[in-house]
Amino acid sequence: MNKCAVVQHILKAYSKEPKREQGTFFAPSNIALCKYWGKRDTELNLPHTSSLSISLGNLGAKTTIALEQALKDRISINGKEVDEDSIFSKNLSHFLDLFRPLNSVFFRVATEVNIPIGAGLASSACGFAAVVGALDQLYGWELPLSLLSILGRLGSGSASRSFWHGFVEWQAGHDADGMDSAGACLESVWPALRIGVLIVDSEQKKLSSRIAMQNTVLTSPFYKIWPEKQARDLKDLKKAIEKQDFMALGETTESNALAMHALMLTTSPPILYSQASTLEAIDKIWHYRQLGLPLYFTQDAGPNLKLLFLEKDEEAIIKIFPKLIVVSPFNIGAFQC
Numbered sequence: 001m002n003k004c005a006v007v008q009h010i011l012k013a014y015s016k017e018p019k020r021e022q023g024t025f026f027a028p029s030n031i032a033l034c035k036y037w038g039k040r041d042t043e044l045n046l047p048h049t050s051s052l053s054i055s056l057g058n059l060g061a062k063t064t065i066a067l068e069q070a071l072k073d074r075i076s077i078n079g080k081e082v083d084e085d086s087i088f089s090k091n092l093s094h095f096l097d098l099f100r101p102l103n104s105v106f107f108r109v110a111t112e113v114n115i116p117i118g119a120g121l122a123s124s125a126c127g128f129a130a131v132v133g134a135l136d137q138l139y140g141w142e143l144p145l146s147l148l149s150i151l152g153r154l155g156s157g158s159a160s161r162s163f164w165h166g167f168v169e170w171q172a173g174h175d176a177d178g179m180d181s182a183g184a185c186l187e188s189v190w191p192a193l194r195i196g197v198l199i200v201d202s203e204q205k206k207l208s209s210r211i212a213m214q215n216t217v218l219t220s221p222f223y224k225i226w227p228e229k230q231a232r233d234l235k236d237l238k239k240a241i242e243k244q245d246f247m248a249l250g251e252t253t254e255s256n257a258l259a260m261h262a263l264m265l266t267t268s269p270p271i272l273y274s275q276a277s278t279l280e281a282i283d284k285i286w287h288y289r290q291l292g293l294p295l296y297f298t299q300d301a302g303p304n305l306k307l308l309f310l311e312k313d314e315e316a317i318i319k320i321f322p323k324l325i326v327v328s329p330f331n332i333g334a335f336q337c
């Protein structure tokens with residue numbers, strides 16, 4: 001099954017003509033506590049395992065989409081036109097092909113991103129989620145978030161988790177068409193939880209996670225034990241969230257990230273996203289933790305770290321990492337996942 005067939009299936013009863021002049025949607029960025037690493041279907045971005053994330057509150061992407069009288073899509077980020085020949089533009093236009101009323105119709109896509117560029121903050125996740133949400137507004141589909149999540153996943157797997165605030169689980173599902181592989185939010189609220197973004201290197205990553213995860217699936221001899229580890233971590237994380245047990249949350253999150261990076265190291269050829277500065281920061285985190293500071297980290301497909309801690313320790317942690325960007329995931333007015 002291909003993406004086009006899935007989109008047609010979801011939208012078969014919905015309008016192909018815009019209902020409004022333009023559509024606008026905000027999607028928060030998300031950080032996985034239990035990672036998505038490996039696809040059972042590379043066309044539909046269907047994962048081998050379920051994953052769980054925390055959304056970053058007001059940090060994310062806000063996209064406005066309108067139809068454009070032009071011969072190509074016009075895409076801008078933070079007010080700056082994106083080069084039509086860039087990989088980013090080509091990927092987005094290719095994704096938008098799924099949603100054109102006619103092949104000859106093009107879009108104007110304006111995205112405002114308020115996350116630090118190059119920080120490894122999953123900009124593709126909130127980016128694709130915001131595009132899908134804006135299309136929903138433009139066409140007036142009013143799809144449930146679970147279906148928007150499926151459409152977002154077709155752009156980028158982690159986008160399936162960027163339609164809610166708070167904790168979000170992306171259930172891997174079993175169906176070949178992926179209609180059971182969508183995000184869903186957990187009701188739990190944890191206002192004291194803090195995420196700190198520690199930028200140790202802001203260079204663009206050299207190997208995309210799309211290629212990296214596929215190489216891992218194909219060549220790591222340890223990939224076969226990943227689903228078992230994932231299932232256990234997911235269960236432990238949900239229990240930790242329910243009980244607001246910060247130590248259990250931190251330990252499981254850190255262990256899950258380290259296991260993902262261990263899988264990458266055992267991929268052929270090996271994948272190493274960490275740099276010397278990453279390891280120095282990890283060493284520092286472990287040092288202060290030994291001294292009694294409840295501080296944990298997670299790491300994605302890049303050298304930067306995301307720290308987990310509680311509000312009460314924020315001051316002490318900023319003293320240790322003065323450049324830390326602190327995010328309060330639940331501090332977004334009236335919380336509704």
Ligand code: 2P0
Binds near residue numbers: 034036156157159
């Ligand atoms: C995650 N990452 O769960 C994991 C952890 C990176 C490390 O999801 O190929 O950009 O577009 O489905 O979603 C990054 O992968 O990959 C990612 P595609 P995506 O957040």
